[in-house]
Amino acid sequence: MRGTRPAAFGIPLLLLAVTALSSATPSRAEERKAPDDLPLGVSKVLWELSVPPGAEPTADKVALGEKLFKDKRLSINDTVACATCHDPDRGFVDHKSLSEGVGGKAKPTQRNSPTVLNAMFNATQFWDGRAPSLEEQAKLPILNPIEMGQKSPDDVVAKVRAIPEYAQSFQRLFGRDLTYDDLVAAIAAFERTQYAGDAPFDHYLHGDSKAIDASAQRGWVLFNGKGRCNECHAFNTVTPLFSDQKFHNIGIAAHKTDFIGLARRATEIVRSGDMKQIDELAIQSDLSELGRFLVTKQANDIGAFKTPNLRDIAVTGPYMHDGSMQTLWDVMDHYNKGGVPNPNLDGGMQRLGLTEPEIDDMVAFLATLTSARFAAFGKKEMARQRGLKNVRPERDTAVAMGLKGNLGDLAPDPTLRNPATIGVLLIPQNFLPPRGAKDGQRTEKR
């Protein structure tokens, strides 16, 4: 998965560009020019490639979409809106480890709610990429039994059509009675105006050398160097997202999961291509931890999740697909020790040997990615996280510094006798295939 970043970016973008050109009339192409007032750090080129022809957000549709996004009447019992789990005033997340919908506390979703900020630029939606567009994404939570709980698209349409203000708005803007497709198109139009940008880091890159402090500047260097974060959280001016848009197993689910048993069960259960079924497995069952595997059924996608965008990261905790990390210090501790060993751990995960001041610098850098609109909230969040800084469940300094274990990386074990063991993961027994798979049973020799 490593070393292919430029090509992998180029192909989807090129395809998108070709599709856009071939299906757009000249006047359409004219209309599709990115708005002139995009915030600093939001790419015009990417906007034009990401917004499908015909889906340009117009002021009327955006206003309608915003109303729908915040309207609890979209749920079965008038208690849950998109905004319940994606609160626009709080970074478009719910700040819970696992989201709760109509299922309440008793039946939380198996995953953490990602932000809607910049979701318009995602190559795929959801932690496992199972939805190809914002529109297809929005159709699913409304119908998921524990998120918004509606039984069918027809039920949703009937309910919303019966609300006079919506019936009229859809007639006026779409020229016909409300349909499920038009409903999600309006919501997507709103989402396509929710940018992450205009952060201190953007001002720094655009020449204001004082926009971020010395510690954050050192953090940016570490992010691209010793920390190796740019391996997956890729950044450039055309795609300034801090994501390669690909899927990696960085060992989050490995804390608690027997991947092999789960994968065997999932392969039996999953019928190919039924998005609603995959949605329910991902949101409601323990198979959720298989990540991208649920979508592709490829063994090398077991436990792999989408590289998330890092913009506004200070205001979108807790972190990871299962919300298992409370602070950015926890995240740094996880990476510093090279993740959690499991048979599918991404090759890009290696221990880093970062010192405590270096970790502080990297967190300081991450905090400069907060959009101006969330500046005050970001300060508050970072102060709260700093208060938790001495509680460090993920920290393993001996492994991080190469004094224990041998992951075959920048800081090999000084007591290592046999170089043939470099790069051989210390895989806990319960991860190994049960019988007959001899090559999975290498033991470490010193």
Ligand code: HEC
């Ligand atoms: C009960 C809480 C809940 C509700 C209600 C909800 N979401 Fe989500 N949302 C989530 C969770 C959890 C995920 C991640 C699920 C996954 O990856 O499997 C998610 C994922 C997303 C994503 C993908 C973002 C990304 O980076 O991949 C978007 C966009 C989104 N939701 C928009 C919406 C919209 C629009 C609505 C209303 C129609 C909505 N959500 C309703 C919890 C919720």
Ligand code: HEC
């Ligand atoms: C091998 C690819 C890879 C590398 C290298 C990597 N990341 Fe990640 N990062 C991911 C993936 C994939 C996830 C989501 C994993 C999950 O939830 O299972 C993630 C999640 C995160 C999150 C949580 C985001 C959220 O919204 O919950 C943060 C913060 C983060 N990474 C920062 C970093 C930093 C800082 C570095 C460098 C020290 C780094 N990452 C290196 C792939 C990578």
